[in-house]
Amino acid sequence: MRFEQTRTILQTLAPQYHRTVSEHYQQLAEGQVSPRVRLMLDYLVDHEEHRALALGEFCHGESHKVLDHWLKGLERNFPRVPTGLLEEGAAIDLDKLIQAAVGYKQTLIEYFRYACEHCTDAQTAALFKKLCSQEEQAMRRMIRHAQGLADL
Numbered sequence: 001m002r003f004e005q006t007r008t009i010l011q012t013l014a015p016q017y018h019r020t021v022s023e024h025y026q027q028l029a030e031g032q033v034s035p036r037v038r039l040m041l042d043y044l045v046d047h048e049e050h051r052a053l054a055l056g057e058f059c060h061g062e063s064h065k066v067l068d069h070w071l072k073g074l075e076r077n078f079p080r081v082p083t084g085l086l087e088e089g090a091a092i093d094l095d096k097l098i099q100a101a102v103g104y105k106q107t108l109i110e111y112f113r114y115a116c117e118h119c120t121d122a123q124t125a126a127l128f129k130k131l132c133s134q135e136e137q138a139m140r141r142m143i144r145h146a147q148g149l150a151d152l
Contacts, residue, residue, distance in 0.1 A: 002074040006124055007067040009115065010059050013078040014108065014131075015052040020081045021104045022048035033091045036149050040097055043145055051138060058134075062127065069124040076114055079107045098146045105139040 004013075022045050029041040059067060085100035109132055116128035 002071075002077060004071045004074055004078065004115075005067075006069045006071065006127065007059070009071075009078060010055055010062075010067070010131075015055050017079070017081060017108060018048045018052035018055070022052070024081065024086055028086055028091060028097075031091055034094070036094050037091060037097055040094060040146055040149055044097075044101055044142070047138070047142060051135075054134075058131075063123070066121070066123050066127055069119070069121050071115055071118055071124075072120070074115075074118055076111065079111050082107055094146060094150055098143065101142060101146075102139060105135060105142070109135045109139075 025041050025044045025048065029038065029045065033041065082103060085103045087096055087100070090097040090100055112128050112132045112135065116125050116132065119125035119128060
């Protein structure tokens with residue numbers, strides 16, 4: 001059984017997840033990529049960095065009680081950034097890149113849902129529910145951006 005504090009998830013683990021994803025995009029961008037993929041990678045690098053910073057700001061408005069809440073008896077660790085989502089084809093295929101980006105988002109959203117379901121405090125559960133909603137909105141914005149690039 002795992003124990004994880006809300007503060008650790010929001011101030012350390014989740015921002016590091018976003019930064020690692022951003023680094024993966026940056027590494028892909030350093031190679032040979034198509035023009036549309038380059039534009040999307042630039043967006044994704046900035047997007048993930050912004051999400052990491054937004055989590056820090058998100059914490060400033062929360063009570064110490066919520067941030068100090070311990071999630072007890074978790075059977076899942078905070079997720080590592082999935083490897084293998086960015087296939088070689090993602091460098092030239094916008095659809096494959098978006099598929100990987102959605103996979104990264106879904107991994108994080110699923111963990112936030114899991115944490116929400118295992119909270120013993122209603123305020124902390126509401127916080128994780130709000131985080132799920134924010135990540136889902138960010139994913140929809142990302143997909144709309146990709147659709148705009150596909151229409152070019």
